Amino acid sequence: MRDYSIKEIKAIEERLEHTIQKLEKLQKQAGIEPFIDNSDFIRIFKISNSTAKNWRTKGIIPYVQIENKIYYKVTDIKELFAI
Template structure:
C-alpha cells in the first residue's frame, strides 16, 4: 500500500471539496416537494397543451408562481392535483 502525504493546506482544500460535494448531493436529494418546474416541464409532465395549463390556472385547479411572464409549479402542488383526482380501481363483476 502506498502512503500519500498532504500538507495542511492541501488537506483543508480536500476537506472543503468533500464538504462541497456532500452539500451538492444533499441539494440533489431534496424532496420533490421542494422542487419547482417551469411551464414547459409541467406541460411535458402532464402531457397537456398550453391552453389546458392556462385554463387550470384560471380555474384554480393548480397553484403556480409567476415571475414576469415565466410560470412555475411546485411539484407538491402537482402531486396534490393528481391525488385529488385519483380514482381507485374498481372490481368489475362478471356474470
C-alpha cells in the same frame, strides 16, 4: 442517433431516479421547495398550453409567475394528480 438497449435505458432511469432523490433531499435540507416550469409541466403531463392556462385561471393548480415565466410547486402537482 444511437439506439439504446432496454438494459441501458433501465440503468439510465435508475441513475436519474437516484439523482432526483438526492436533489430532493438536498432541497428539503436547505428548505427549498422544488418547482417545475410551465413547459416541463405541459410536456410531462401531455397537456396543451391552453389546458394549463385554464387550470391556472380556474384555480385548479396553484402557480407562481416571475416576469413571463410560470412555475408550479412539485408538491402542488403531486396533490393535484394524487401522485
